[in-house]
Amino acid sequence: MAIQLMKRGVGVTLLDRGKNHSSAVASGMVNPMVFRRMNLSWRVDEMLPYARDFYLELEDTLKAKFYDTLRIRRFFSSEQERGYWEKKQHEVEYQKYLTLHDDFDEKVPLAKNEFGSGIVKKAFWIRSKRFMEKMHLFLKEQKVLQYGQFEPAKFILEELSYDGSIYDSIVFCCGSDNDKIPYFNQANIQHNRGQILHIESSELSQHELWNRKGFILPVGEEKFMLGATYEWNEPSLNITAQAREKLEEVFQTITEASYEVHGQTVGMRPTVADRRPVMGEHPEHRGLFIFNGLGTKGYMLAPLLSLEMAQYMTEGIALHKEVAFSRFYK
């Protein structure tokens, strides 16, 4: 959001608490498919290419590498799922994302492959921790980023001033902590906790992500992320033994390879009941905006949605109706 506004010549001040529990923890995958429903991701034809170009341009700006292409192999869970893929791979809108398979029973060493597997094209992933560190460094150098908690006592709503400085607009992008901000509670951003195991194995493919009930993402040097859990309304940010057990079960559903666990991380996805982001201006307080609800797909959605948000704020171009905050009030 800050980058998009800065590109349009808008002066930006970012206030961040300095502790991130989603963007910096995420596995950072951009997958055109939603496997649970065997559907394409929302607005994928617009979102995915824009996001790719956005991150590649940012690599130049930040002088850092965090973008990698990703080959995703989905192991089917049933004959029915394999049937869906077989049908969809011939449909025009799916053809760019699903590899045509004549032989779904391709042997994959050490994988549990009883219903076959398919390959997703055009996916990529962002090394989220590195991306966030480099972003912070850049925004600090640009004198845009300040660290601190938003304190309502320092905020005068009538004049849009915070800590003595007056602003034209204030955008709340607080992720799952939206409920601690008094203005946009109608959106009811829910806490969807996610945990990831960090593992090492010399037996797994380092060239493709394996997915079935969860994923094993190769991150280099025989290291992998094994994820992720979806735990609803668990507000604490503690790692748990139950999540580790669940993720190890996922691993065993996918492969017989041996591995060692080296760590476990936890984060919170800011999720909305209708699975669409939330953007827009407050109906009563002009100049107050929200940009939130990126859910499980922030890395794919944020680049184009932040452009649309910047266009809405600076040129009055209407937001996509499915994301509008106005859907929460009459």
Ligand SMILES: Cc1cc2nc3c(=O)[nH]c(=O)nc-3n(C[C@H](O)[C@H](O)[C@H](O)COP(=O)(O)OP(=O)(O)OC[C@H]3O[C@@H](n4cnc5c(N)ncnc54)[C@H](O)[C@@H]3O)c2cc1C
């Ligand atoms: C385990 C896990 C795996 C994931 N994997 C993927 C994936 O593979 N692909 C994908 O696209 N997405 C993934 N996600 C989801 C993705 O992380 C989110 O969609 C996205 O990062 C949300 O971004 P955000 O900026 O809205 O929220 P956040 O990243 O949470 O950022 C909100 C920021 O606001 C600050 N803040 C909040 N309240 C205040 C306050 N009062 N004062 C000052 N600062 C405040 C916080 O410090 C934080 O930095 C994953 C998430 C998790 C937890």
